[in-house]
Amino acid sequence: MTAVSLLPSRPSAPARAKKKHVSGDRLSAALMLIGVGLAMLWANLPGDTYETVWSMPAAFSIGGVQVTFTLHQFVNDALMTLFFFLVGLEVKRELTIGELTDRSRAAVPIVAALAGLVIPALVFFAFAGSTDAADAWGVVISTDTAFLLGALAIVGPKFPSRLRMFLLTLAVVDDIGALIVIGLFYSGGLSLWPLAAAVVLMALLALVRYLPVGRGFAYSVLAIGLWIAVALGGIHPTLAGVAVALLIPVFAPRRSDVERTAELTLAFRESPNPAYAAAVTRSLRESLSINERIDNAWRPYIAYGVLPLFALANAGVHIDGQTLMDAAASPVAWGIVVGLVVGKFVGITGATLLMRVLGKGQLAPGLGLNRVAGGAALSGIGFTIALFIVPIAIDDPHTADLARVAVLAASVIAFLLGWATLVAGDRIWPPQPVGAKLVRPVDPDRDHLAGPLSARYTIVEYGDFECPFCSRATGSVDAVRAHFGDDILWVWRHLPLDGPHPHAQQAAQAAEAAGLQGRFYDMARLLFSRQGSLDTDDLFAYALELGLDEERFAADFRSPKVLRRVQDDRLDAEVMDLNTTPTFFVNGKRHVGPYDSASLIRIVETPLSERHVK
Incomplete structure (x- = not known):
């Protein structure tokens, strides 16, 4: 028989990481679904308490300066800045040390993501281009990464790791496209002097990495200043979070830093004292980039707090027979549903197939087109950024409600279509019998x-x-x-x-x-x-x-x-x-x-x- 370890059996690090990812994805998706359910229930209770609460004004003042905002604006403009900040951290990491550094491996998901941005927008225009809400094409372009990974975890296909990695790479490019669209098409009139101040603040942020101490405090102060400058400059303030993230350095652990930590740990072991303890702690912290440290520390609060709260603040639509009838007859609603469900599926799957036919780029070993098609269907779940753009792009409250209904309907349909595609694909092309055959042939250029x-x-x-x-x-x-x-x-x-x-x-x-x-x-x-x-x-x-x-x-x-x-x-x-x-x-x-x-x-x-x- 095959040799076994004499030590007690326990899951390997990749297996433990995989379980952590899957359980975290499911929990995040579940909390967002709870937020959606509560918002729908609350919005359909007698009275207008849902609208009253989220439109409740609040104020913040320092001396003679006072800023007034509603709770809804606080969630969408302030708290969601943290979400876009994490998106920016992930984009920077993938571009610097992640999957997007390998051009041949990244080519397919990059092209698929671009097609998944363009095709849904064209589909939306085909339905709603002649309406007053034609500018709402941005609603259909972006995939909700949190819901996408949560849905994949719920479907639970066998051996999902490579599909998950493909979808994560695709989602990063998708996020970049969505951020560019928000910055270019969904920002207000520009104001010169605040934007000039924003440029200066970004230059200062780029220099923070050279400070010997106090970098965290400096990043925080300058980031708040940048958020204010961007908002006053007429650009949506959430993009300040992206800008800060892209200016924060990321690097793989360096040998010298790791060895320095090991030396300090040995010194602490031989002579335990507060000075050595502080040095070890500082060295451990600085051996990892601030990008990864912040991402690891903040992600649970964003995934389990900010996003469910965003769902609660944005998914509340009063639904009755008339609303459903209006949605069924609305070209805007149909443009959103077909754009997200069909546009994403056709764009991502078609682009992947085209890249394979042309021999450009490559899929990860073991990742078939049937799995990509299932992931493409799930990519039609466009919840977070879609709902984020609705009130920015659509002025009419009734049309905005119809758009929200369409986003929710499209997300449900995309989930069911993705589930069916993955299940059917695995039945038609069943996974290789476990361990019986070598899944990847010998490759002289690689092996x-x-x-x-x-x-x-x-x-x-x-x-x-x-x-x-x-x-x-x-x-x-x-x-x-x-x-x-x-x-x-x-x-x-x-x-x-x-x-x-x-x-x-x-x-x-x-x-x-x-x-x-x-x-x-x-x-x-x-x-x-x-x-x-x-x-x-x-x-x-x-x-x-x-x-x-x-x-x-x-x-x-x-x-x-x-x-x-x-x-x-x-x-x-x-x-x-x-x-x-x-x-x-x-x-x-x-x-x-x-x-x-x-x-x-x-x-x-x-x-x-x-x-x-x-």
């Missing part, structure tokens, strides 16, 4: 090969450089290659088991960084022979021992390219439900049983029809 491509036999190993069983299997590999000679091709893929093997991930990164200098298998053998010493300093020492370029190795070690390379292998393993190492695939079929050299030689020579596979 690490030992042996000629023309070999009669191929063995693919998913392994972990800290796994003692993988280390022992190295001897088996050498014996098998010696037996078959040029008739065998050996391929290594990564499956770091983070729980029992805490150094496996960084060891995989070290092997990949060495591979970029043509020394992958040399580094792999070194890692296997010294499994007890896989700290970061050890890995860099091994790079020097192999004669690698130290600066290039250091840059590649934590580069997005290397991290994605290991992550892709992890996702392959998830699709095949691999959770032990080493796991072997012989000529595309999973090997179950002993993996000593004699057993592997025998299984390689056994015809497929006689071979037992899992």
